[in-house]
Amino acid sequence: MNRIKFLEPTTFSEASALLADYGDDAKVIAGGVSVTLMLQQKLIAPSVLVSLGRISGGDFIRIESDELHIGALAKLHDLERSQIVREFCPALTKAFGVVGNVRVRNQATIGGNLSAADYAADPPAMLTALNARVQLQSPEEKREIPLSEFFLSFYTTALQPDEILTEIIIPKWPRTSYQKFSSISAEGRPCLAVGVAADFDSENICKDLRIAIGAAVETPQRVVEAEAMAHASTLTDELVAAIANEYSLRLDPLTDVRGSAWYRKEMIAVFVKRALEEVRNDNR
Amino acid sequence: MQIKDSFVINAPQEKVWEFLFNIPKLGECVPGIESVKIVDDKTYSGKLVVKVGPIKSEFTGTVIMTEVNAPNHIAGTVEGDDKSSASSVKANFSGTLTAVDGGTEAAFQVDANLRGRLAQFGGPVITATAKKLTADFAKNLRAQLE
Numbered sequence: 001m002n003r004i005k006f007l008e009p010t011t012f013s014e015a016s017a018l019l020a021d022y023g024d025d026a027k028v029i030a031g032g033v034s035v036t037l038m039l040q041q042k043l044i045a046p047s048v049l050v051s052l053g054r055i056s057g058g059d060f061i062r063i064e065s066d067e068l069h070i071g072a073l074a075k076l077h078d079l080e081r082s083q084i085v086r087e088f089c090p091a092l093t094k095a096f097g098v099v100g101n102v103r104v105r106n107q108a109t110i111g112g113n114l115s116a117a118d119y120a121a122d123p124p125a126m127l128t129a130l131n132a133r134v135q136l137q138s139p140e141e142k143r144e145i146p147l148s149e150f151f152l153s154f155y156t157t158a159l160q161p162d163e164i165l166t167e168i169i170i171p172k173w174p175r176t177s178y179q180k181f182s183s184i185s186a187e188g189r190p191c192l193a194v195g196v197a198a199d200f201d202s203e204n205i206c207k208d209l210r211i212a213i214g215a216a217v218e219t220p221q222r223v224v225e226a227e228a229m230a231h232a233s234t235l236t237d238e239l240v241a242a243i244a245n246e247y248s249l250r251l252d253p254l255t256d257v258r259g260s261a262w263y264r265k266e267m268i269a270v271f272v273k274r275a276l277e278e279v280r281n282d283n284r
Numbered sequence: 285m286q287i288k289d290s291f292v293i294n295a296p297q298e299k300v301w302e303f304l305f306n307i308p309k310l311g312e313c314v315p316g317i318e319s320v321k322i323v324d325d326k327t328y329s330g331k332l333v334v335k336v337g338p339i340k341s342e343f344t345g346t347v348i349m350t351e352v353n354a355p356n357h358i359a360g361t362v363e364g365d366d367k368s369s370a371s372s373v374k375a376n377f378s379g380t381l382t383a384v385d386g387g388t389e390a391a392f393q394v395d396a397n398l399r400g401r402l403a404q405f406g407g408p409v410i411t412a413t414a415k416k417l418t419a420d421f422a423k424n425l426r427a428q429l430e
Contacts, residue, residue: 041401119408154409155336156337218408256406
């Protein structure tokens with residue numbers, strides 16, 4: 001049995017410097033949800049774990065110039081209960097609150113959830129719909145990229161070996177919806193995740209619309225042609241159905257234990273429609 | 285699990301066929317191959333490293349050719365295992381070369397059986413990884429032959 005060295009830096013830049021030093025032998029651990037699973041199943045065998053647990057102040061939730069800033073170390077359960085998040089974007093509260101179960105959410109951090117890049121997850125689709133951005137810290141610098149450029153493929157992100165996700169920045173959207181569809185009741189993972197962010201004028205005419213599909217595809221995906229159909233239009237039942245069908249038609253979902261590609265195509269039409277109806281009817 | 289794919293190379297069929305049996309050169313084109321050894325004229329052994337996100341697996345194994353019909357058809361079996369994740373793979377494969385407009389089409393089909401811890405990743409992750417490896421392989425072949 002080989003021993004794992006457990007390092008506990010106190011700042012993000014110190015942590016990323018350790019990653020640069022140890023290279024491939026090191027893995028980052030925050031809440032430890034996905035890392036511990038992979039360790040237990042011997043899918044990874046790092047000789048060094050760089051823990052982010054001693055970094056203080058990395059779990060903030062605050063509004064700055066009308067955008068929501070979330071520290072990567074914020075636990076999903078704290079985000080789910082946060083009044084700031086709820087007032088800023090109720091659909092985001094919903095997406096955080098349906099991940100796994102309460103014991104998982106008590107432990108899992110939002111940074112870890114995104115960095116694991118597990119396709120069968122809730123937050124990525126909602127955050128992609130909201131056009132969120134992420135901040136990545138290397139020993140030398142901090143860079144910011146849109147979340148849409150962060151997910152590259154299954155379990156693979158744009159993080160360089162010495163980079164750590166430190167912050168998520170979310171723009172304000174007047175109306176949002178999150179729809180999760182689970183096909184297996186005994187587990188928390190979605191078969192399909194649909195996130196919608198929209199803006200309407202005073203006549204309830206759609207000014208802007210973003211729809212992101214997750215869990216049914218490798219990385220969260222949008223169909224911009226279908227989103228554009230809503231532009232400067234009233235979301236009538238016909239238009240909602242047309243957009244939902246366009247999503248179902250244009251996406252190429254995957255087949256796994258939670259559903260076949262054909263089944264997921266059908267469900268995409270159903271849940272995009274429900275999400276669009278929710279934002280249309282949310283006429284406050 | 286079945287994996288099916290094809291690609292076109294802008295080179296004459298004979299040249300592609302010949303290259304496929306130049307094992308050391310072919311090995312250089314397979315993404316992740318770390319070593320290849322010719323055991324006999326129908327048997328090759330080697331080591332393949334595949335990375336999916338944080339997970340790195342190292343398969344050592346053997347390829348046995350069961351059918352070789354020059355210059356268009358091959359078939360065989362692959363057996364290998366990855367010690368660190370206690371996973372093993374057994375696969376039957378077949379491939380055909382067809383002369384098409386502007387070059388040669390290489391088509392193949394793999395019927396693979398993956399056991400052990402890696403298998404929990406499930407079909408979509410494995411087929412996507414196979415697709416990526418195929419695309420890289422095709423790119424390397426083109427660089428050598430075109």
